[in-house]
Amino acid sequence: MHDPDARPYQPIEAYGLVSNCHGCALVARDGSIDWACLERFDAAPVFSRLLDRTRGGFFALSPDIPSESARLYLPGTNILETTFTCATGAATVHDVMLAPEAGRTLPCLVRLVSGVSGRVPMRMVYRPLAGFSETFPMLRAIPGGAGADGLPDLIADLPLAIEGAEAVALFTIEHGDEQAFALYPGGAGDARTLRPRALMETARRAWAGWSAGAAYDGPLADQLLRSALTLKALTYAPSGAIVAAATTSLPEEIGGIRNWDYRFCWIRDACLSFYVLKKFGMVAEAEAFFRFVGTLAERDEGGLKPLYAIAGETDLTEHEATHFEGWRGSAPVRYGNEAAEQHQGDAYGQVLDLLHMYRSLGGTIPGAMERQAVRLADFAAAHWHEKDAGLWEPRKPEEHYLHAAIMNWVAVDRAIRLFGERPHWCEARDAIVARVNGEGVHPRDGYYPQYVGADDPDAALLIAPMVGFPVDEAVFSRTVEVVIDRLGHGPLVYRYRNDDGLPGHEGTFLICAFWLVDALAWLGRTEEAQTRFDALRALQNDLGLYAEEVAEDRTFLGNFPQAFSHLAFIHSALVLDLAAQGGRTAVAGTYADRTLRETRWRRVPWIVPPEGEGQG
Template sequence: MHDPDARPYQPIEAYGLISNCHGCALVARDGSIDWACLERFDAPPVFSRLLDRRRGGFFALAPETPFESARLYLPGTNILETTFTCATGAATVHDFMLAPEPGRALPCLVRLVSGVSGHVPMRAAYRPLAGFATRFPDLVAVPGGAGAEGLPDLIADLDLTVEGGEAVARFTIAHGGEQSFALFSGGAGDREALRPRDLMEAARRSWIGWSAGAAYDGPLADQLLRSALTLKALTYAPSGAIVAAATTSLPEEIGGIRNWDYRFCWIRDACLSFYVLKKFGMVAEAEAFFRFVGGLAERDEGGLKPLYAIAGEADLSEHEAAHFEGWRGSAPVRYGNEAAEQHQSDAYGQVLDLLHLYHSLGGTIPDAMARQAVRLADFAAAHWHETDAGLWEPRKPEQHYLHAAIMNWVAVDRAIRLFGERPHWREARDAIVARVNGEGVHRDGYYPQYLGGDDPDAALLIAPMVGFPVDEAAFARTVDVVIARLGHGPLVYRYRNDDGLPGHEGTFLICAFWLVDALAWLGRTEEAQTRFDALRALQNDVGLYAEEVAEDRTFLGNFPQAFSHLAFIHSALVLDLAHQGGREAVAGTYADRTLRETRWRRVPWIVPPAE
């Protein structure tokens, strides 16, 4: 075990993300890689100091003398540049990852140190750990590298020594000098493949080429591109799945138990994800994501699960690493997610909404997918009035959630638009509207979380954005109640009532952006813009969002969070439309807004013909 007086936990906002669209890593502002799942996002980590400062693995690289650091992403890329400045000079570290290539032994992660001025004494320390193992491996140093059985090989430009269980290199970097470190998975280390400057240029060109395809040229194009690049970085290339976040078990409350594994793909935001991907010209990613979700819908005829592993696996059995203390003492550390076994009926509406958007953009829905869509709509029509677990995955008895009813309405409404009217679909659609706008309205005139309840729920803010025919007075009152009872400045809690778990949580960024959208829909555009600008200022120094934000504006929850970036982009697009065309431009479904924008801005949305 290394020094018990290990460095303290770093704030979540202190991290930057690097990725090769298979796996990813988080690099702290002080140069330490404290989290990395290299072969795929949901694989056991190689570096895990993020979740236990003593027992977790890491790869540190920084000056040995006191320093200040500043960082940025190279424009249009996910290559992270950190500049360290100390009394004797300055040096930069470029961190990036490379996608695997069949038949070619490339490093999966490269760290390139360059001297900027003067001379800087540097120290590298490599200490990997196999998943959540209870003991560190015995590292073996060899000329120009180090490794351990079953873990990545580290190849370097200089020799390392093993000190206290760490493979350590000390060197001085002078102006114009370079040193490099590279990790090879599967014991495939090959010094001949280590041409770090060439590898970085290849990675840069690849990211730049991808970014050049961005179709969006409206306000905040640079910031929105950073969020699009983050979404790309969280996309699992072999399947097209988008993980909810890069991490597991970063807490919703410091010291609490609300620590979940988010390295999986949730169906919930399928339509929003496709919408944003298409908006930015990410045609290949959008098509791959559509095929992934469509394949799940075709396969799981017995009903969709709310989330899946990134290659489509349904078994996400939840486990705990009981010996890990968790970030800042927030235990347990979990891997797997038992919420995959919950019944969340809003998933049916999400899939039908995705198919409707895809078809509206000129896509052809395969016959098998169409048949499953009909089955999902039939199920929604027959069971919409039943209880379910709700979208927030509380650990408590099921309820008649209004959000679930609205999304079941979406399921049958989109089925009618796609396949024509059928009596039981029409009857269900009308009955849902009657219930939500009738007994669903609280005696004080707003929509509560569930039938007969008193508590507000930010999930109801999405209702008009999916085209649901809300009672406008009730919806306006709901917005005001959310602001009064769930709001904290520009931030919004998803709910404040009991959810069957001890403790509390931070505000949810996606809910704050939903409020922006809702205000724009109501025509309160100036208020929406003010809130949006305040939320935009909450990004960390390299443009990343977590899942949650505490009232003191520090980050909570898993990071970076795809849904927060999706919602940020969506709100920017909604405000763009609202400023151009007012309330009418914002109204309707995703498909309505998409086609409306296509006419106005000549955006290349249309789905290309199948090859």
């Protein structure tokens, strides 16, 4: 007897992402959709078996006999193709999400089964759950399918057997046959018709047309395009925000409590995101993201929060679904993120760096944004010497983190470049350099530690020269060696290893490993940087996706797929291209400096002004 509750948790790397730039779904290698937030990335999930294998909802579609699977994305798209091969034949399943269109009723998700050879018995099981509810709803028959209040309707072109909380279909697919299943927002009515092949082709053309605008034509074109497509898939089209990841509560340690909700937009991603989007030719996405961050900066005159909801909301109250056991027993399952209430001093530098880059590329900064930029620089100049929570959001007392000091230096430095010298900005800029390169240096071993007076290293300090901070090169070189020695594991890098106020441990952080690649390139150690980069490339899953973290045995940890990891991958590729062409000089300076230098990246229009406005 088929028992879906007997299925074990799948590895994080077993999942693929499909998206319509509003919501997304994760599809396991065995054909089960175990996570989906269909209307907004940060909405309550419809499928959540990823976080509890018996209490979570799912949408399974696979052969009803033992089979093997292979999968890929259709070229230049986020349409997932899984081919199942069994003793009696082969069949493919295409998973595609469709964006809503004004005036048209479209499914948000289509699953199209096609017969490849022989005859393959198939099983479909639809068991949705509203958010993290404690009980499954009883499904009811509707015209053409099954539904329940507050959940999407499943429409199929074959009869469904409704068994309480599940809708089941058993069917055989033969060579040349097709069978489709589609999820529609509830209440779509008689407008629901299945045209799966046409809908998939429309989506394919749209994705492929978007991919044709990619600006890179070097040897890594396919891998970098997959990362760019992943970033596009994690972009919330209505606002331009980029979510940090598609999931919540995938753990940093199996069985541990380090499980956070990443379905929000972090300000610290701002300049790196804009830089990578622009460089890859994702001009419209970069502009939308700039406007999103700019709106937040103009609005929040009392100070920036480290993260926001994807439409700019600030209430991210953290909750726990206490009855969910978490992926592989990693509780609690959280939704919302308490870190939104922390003070993180690096946010001011991130926004000022973004504005500086935008204007350097020819953009015009609106007057309201200029006024807020001045206020942010004033705040950084007045408060840079105070303690903050740090970019890693530890749950412990604040410290004088060197990364925060460096990013406050970025804030006043970019303000001076944008608006001219002002005495208090210049004074703060010089004082920060003196502190970081003075008392900030470890007194015995001569490296930059995590915070003033600390012994422990922090991989976040690897970014210092990449933002143009005037590091002491000898001190920075020793810092790199300390990071490799004390935080490294092969090509992998832990962000830190000291106490952070939480029990347990965590995996290595991929973005830190890419930061080390960049730092080595800046030091002129390009061969070593390239070797590490190539090793990190090999850590993608079979679909070219990265998680947030990687365990020492190379299994994935943390939320997935992780935007920051893909951003860092593209950035390191660009840094190595620059180093290969122009050596250390080409790598030096700010994001704006590097953006304007020639590489293998095709030139694209940097700034697309809003309709009716001239170019700056």
